Amino acid sequence: MSGHSKWATTKHKKAIIDSKRGKIFTRHAKEIAVAARIGGGDPEGNPRLRTAILKAREDNMPQDNIKKAIQRGTGEIPGAQYEEYQFEGHGPKGVAIILKVMTDNKNRTVPELRTIFSKNGGALGENGCVSWMFDSKGLITVDKSSLPEDQVMDLALEAGADDAVIHEDVYEFLTAPQDFSHVLEVIKSKKITPSFAEVTMIPQTTVPLEGKDAQTMMRLMEMLEDHDDVQHVYANFDIPDDILESLSS
Structure with missing residues (x-):
């Protein structure tokens, strides 16, 4: 897996x-x-909202909290108005880093x-510098225990995934962003529970890191x-599994 994939999966398990x-x-x-503000408060007609609600439920977010968040987005109840930004550094x-940020005060x-980057051997750059x-x-x-290896490609084809990659302990299904929800639904319909599922940023190349770096x-x-204010962090580092696990514990 890419560095980001390994890191994201580790963080997801801990959530x-x-x-x-x-x-x-x-x-x-x-x-x-x-x-909800961008696409309306009906998840049936708003794929982004539908995915956001599914992710919230996976983390056991109370239904009342979800309802209020939708109402804040549609303006039915007052609340801070957040804007989306992408920062790069x-x-x-x-190592290339992309941040997805939502803030009411840029x-x-x-x-x-900028301070976080500078204190940790990095630098915030101009938009477009690494995207x-x-x-x-x-x-x-x-997880590999969920499916026999000889059925992986058949499932990928049935679900409409772009590709399936077999690793030592997991299978990865890659999709176009607009196909993500459908592919996820097909996989779940087979009584398979993914260990990680998200529209993400996959690096084309990675930077190996060990030791102090x-x-x-x-x-x-x-x-x-x-x-x-940071919603997601994507990076193209590649740290060996054993080091990643020890540093994340």
């Missing part, structure tokens, strides 16, 4: 027992509100992000992800 559950709910609420050894957010290194893809990861990169990732 169930994450002590920052309130922050997880806040991120879901922002995404739901923005999706570099980490240790030139003038506050940008200096805070060309990534492809937007739906990524669905399935790996530690600095993990600290930078965690500080960025802990920032209240």
Whole structure:
């Protein structure tokens, strides 16, 4: 898997027992509100909202919280109005980083992000400086125990996935962003529960990191992800599994 895929999967596994559950709910609420503001409050006619609600439910976000987030997005109840931004930069050894941000005060957010980068061996750059290194893809990861290996390609074809990749412990299904929801629904219809499912940014190439550089990169990732306005962090580092697991524990 790409560095981002391994990192994202590790973080996703930990989310169930994450002590920052309130922050997880806040991120879901922002995404739901923005999706409802842009595409309307009916999930049946708003694929982005439907996906956001599914992700929130996976993290056990209460239905009442979901409803209020939709109502804030549609203007039925008052609340902060968040705008979406993408920021780009570099980490240790030139690792490319993309941030998806939702904030009601860009003038506050940008200096805070710049400080996080500078304190951890990186730099916030101009938009477009690294985004060309990534492809937007739906990524669905399935544990190998869920499906015989000789059925993987058949499932990928049936679901309409662009590709399926077999790794040592997981299968990866890659989709076009607009096909993600359909492919995920087909996989779930086979009584398969993905370990990770998200429209993400897949790096075209990766930067191998070990030792101090790996530690600095993990600290930078965690500080960025802990920032209240950051929804997603994508990066093209490649850290060996055993090092990644030890640094993430």
